[in-house]
Amino acid sequence: MIDLQALTQAVGDLDEKTIITMIEDFVATNPSGEEAQKIVFACQQGMGIVGELFEKNEYYVGDLIFAGELLSKTIDLLKPVLNDVATEKVGSIVIGTVQGDLHDIGKNIFGSMAEAAGFDVYELGVDVSPSAFVEKVKEVKPQIVGMSGVLTLAIDSMKETVKAITEAGLRDSVKIIIGGNPVNEDACKQIGADAFTTNAAEGLKTCQGWVS
Amino acid sequence: MTDAIARTNERNQLFKDLFSGNTPKRVPISNPATQDFAIQYAGLDLAECQWDLTKLEPVYDKFCQDFYTDTYPGGSIRIPSHYQILGSTPIVMSSSGFMQHPDVVGMLAEEYDEFIASPYDCIVETILPRLYTEFNGPPGKVAMALAKAMKAQADDLASLGAIRAKMNAKYGFATMVGALTEAPFDFMSDFLRSFKGISGDVRRYPDKVAAACEAVLPLMIKKGTLPNPSMLGYTFVPLHMAPYLREKDFAALYWPTFKKMVETLAGMGQSVQLFVEQDWMRYIDYLYELPENTIMRFEYGDPKLIKEKLGKKHIISGLYPVTLLQTGTKQQCVDKAKELLDILAPGGRYWWQADKSIIHLDINGPVVENLRAVLDYVHENGTY
Amino acid sequence: MDTKYYTTWEEYLAEHPELEGKPEQAIAPKIVKYEDAMFTFIMDLLL
Known part of the structure; x- marks a missing residue:
């Protein structure tokens, strides 16, 4: 054995x-x-x-x-x-790199760690528009939305995405975490996210805290 | 002598002094905003302007007029035409019109030996055809695609050069030449093995990674050589991978060929500017070993520690956080500039640049006003 | 550089005996210039 x-x-x-x-x-x-x-x-x-x-x-x-x-x-x-074992999932997350940004390394690290930790991860890819985030949230009703970006413009796209989620009436049903090089506490507040991280392992902990 | 020529001479002197380790008359300044920002600032379409470069002259004129800078604010630019003609996959335009670099694999792990035997042959025969679709097909078609792409890029560079010359004649910027290269390990990572690929290689075949870095070193040195080392200017070297490595991997695989490259370029008498991306503080003692007067533009790190450890030997730049320009008040932005001046300027060897480039403009945001306030503040108060 | 895609002036001259006795000081910089331009172009595609 x-x-x-x-x-x-x-x-x-x-x-x-x-x-x-x-x-x-x-x-x-x-x-x-x-x-x-x-x-x-x-x-x-x-x-x-x-x-x-x-x-x-x-x-x-x-x-x-x-x-x-x-x-x-x-x-x-x-x-x-x-194959036929039902696996117990701890929660679900929609992740994507925000509009205008094509960088996906950080997002992929976070995605694979979240999957390893037992989350259902819905991966939207890169250069994801606010409406694509909204559609996916409507469809799969995740507990968490993770937005990633490396460029400074990502901050503005994240703000737009949170706005779109709010306007769709979905803001109260999800926690939002942002990750990537340009994010910090001020940016997080301005964007209207619940948490920020520049570190995938720490971000995962935050998410685990939300669903436990 | 016109005012503009006098200003160019004065600014050239600032950089000659700075790069040779003498204390300039005041702290020189480079606007961190890029051509992308300038196009948005002029209210024009990003994609259209990058294809039709004739639209850029008024763009640059307004940009140069409204934002103080001692160097031409063009930055290193990727122009789309030749990438399009070659069928590029590593450099593509995003939906918003910015040219970006997705993580791609140009070389497979099993191709290390081929690469090590002759890096340039491997690049031409194996790597480029994998990354650029038009390098595949009948030889005649490939030859024509390459000819069109080179002609397109040469035309684009000539257009940008003509605008630059006009702006220099009007605004009297410092006239500097530049070359671009990378640390051998970064070169292996960025377009060849990808971030993911190299991360596995470091553990699976470290000897091959080391041999590949040695093999490509002469190419990286040649690529970074200025037309004439005595010209005012520098080789720009953006640094990528070191912060993502364990120190033992860094020491064995990244550092040796990188150090040799910088030493060789400096030994030829030319300046080298490192863009020290991400946080290098755990490598600060390594950086100290680099040749005197190497320019280091930092993204992150403790300015006091950097000044203390490197400030007598090297030229420090960067560290000003552009996210503050997006989120802070004008006063907070100016205070931050003052704080950095107070720490970094005394004793010389400081060049005002920001920690990152500003490529995006949110027209409803405070960036324009904050950036102008900071540039003006440093211009007026930038004494050593 | 050990490659079939970059030729130094000396190598080029050896392969092109027709250039013997021609004004080398005018020809060499021109040939080398485009050799280098191609090298820079190719390398820039990977930077």
């Missing part, structure tokens, strides 16, 4: 070879969906370690990106044995 603690540690260490070997060996035993679910949980805990090391400045953004890649590789390997 697979050593779950060792797997969690290997994910925390971002030790790709060990992780892949363990998962492949595990899948070869033709396990049940419930057993596979435990593996997913062990990997999520490993991602928790990654997040902690990031906060302690032992890991940096490059390591988070690599962690996200490892995790999606792992999930892909597990998919054949996971």
Whole structure:
């Protein structure tokens, strides 16, 4: 049987070879969906370690990106044995890079970490118009909307998007978090968001706090 | 001698002094707003003006007239025509008309060996065809696409150059030349392996990353060489990836070839301006090792610490937060300029620039008024 | 630079014996100028 603690540690260490070997060996035993679910949980805990090391400045953004890649590789390997298990979701988030901005690295890191933490993540892509945000919120009724941007113009687009969400009568049904290089407390207030972050791990914590 | 020529001479002297480590007569200023901002400020359509550059002369005239600056406020610009002709995927125009760089992969991990053997061959034969659609197809078609693109870019640069010459003649800006290059590791990351790709490579094949940086170093030095090193001007080097790396990866993979590049360029007698993007404070002791009079424009960091550690050897710039111009009152903006002047100007080696470029103008926002107030304040009070 | 896509003047001259005895001081800067212009153009596509 697979050593779950060792797997969690290997994910925390971002030790790709060990992780892949363990998962492949595990899948070869033709396990049940419930057993596979435990593996997913062990990997999520490993991602928790990654997040902690990031906060302690032992890991940096490059390591988070690599962690996200490892995790999606792992999930892909597990998919054949996971198929009919209903997974419990902790909440749902609509994310996108705001209008006029095409930068998606930060958003993708946040997205993969949120997914790893058990959120349903609805990804709108880049250069997303305020109306596209509104439509998606109407459709999937998420608890949280995450807006990302790197350019200084993103601040203005974020403001427009919050305005559109408010005008559609949806502002009270969602929490809004903004992330990216140009955001700070003043910008957050002006935009009318509930929280801001320049750090994906910290942003995730905020979101977890909202849905717990 | 006209007033404008006298102003150019005076401003050139400011930068000659600054770049050689002498204290100039006052703190020189560069307007952080860009051509994109100028087009919006003139109330014109961003996409249309970037395609029809003849519309830009009045745009620049108003821009130069209304915002104080000692250097021509053109900045480094990406013009769309040749990107369009070549079928660009790494540089595209967004819905709002800004030219941007999505994260793309120009080189696959299994192509490291090919790249290391001859970087330029690999660029021409493998990387460009992957990133630019028109580099694929019958040789005759590729040749024609390349010829059209080069001609288009040369025409565009000539149009912009003519406007620049007119503005210099009218407003008397400092006349500086520039070259653009990147740290080898950043070059490998930005268009070749992508942010995501390089982040994996650093852990999977660090030796190949190091070898690729060594292999591409001569190209980056050549790209950053000014037409003549004694000309007034600098090589502009925007720095990207270091803040996202662990220090041990930075020390092994980023720093060695970057340092060699800056030393080589400085050794030829030319100035180098680093745009130190993101927060480099944990690398500040590395920066100290770079050649004397390297210009460092910072995005983030503690100005006092930067002044204390680097201010006697290097030329400090940046740090003024442009988001404050978007969110603050005029008084707060001017106070911030004063605060930075008080910390960074004493003893010389300070050039007023902002932490980022301003590309977007919200016409209902306070940026225009705040920016003008700050530029005027620094112009009038920028003593060392 | 070890590449088939960039030629120094010396390499160029060796490949083009027809230029022997022609005014090198006028030809060399011209040939090198476009060699360099192409290099800069190509590299700018990746910066």
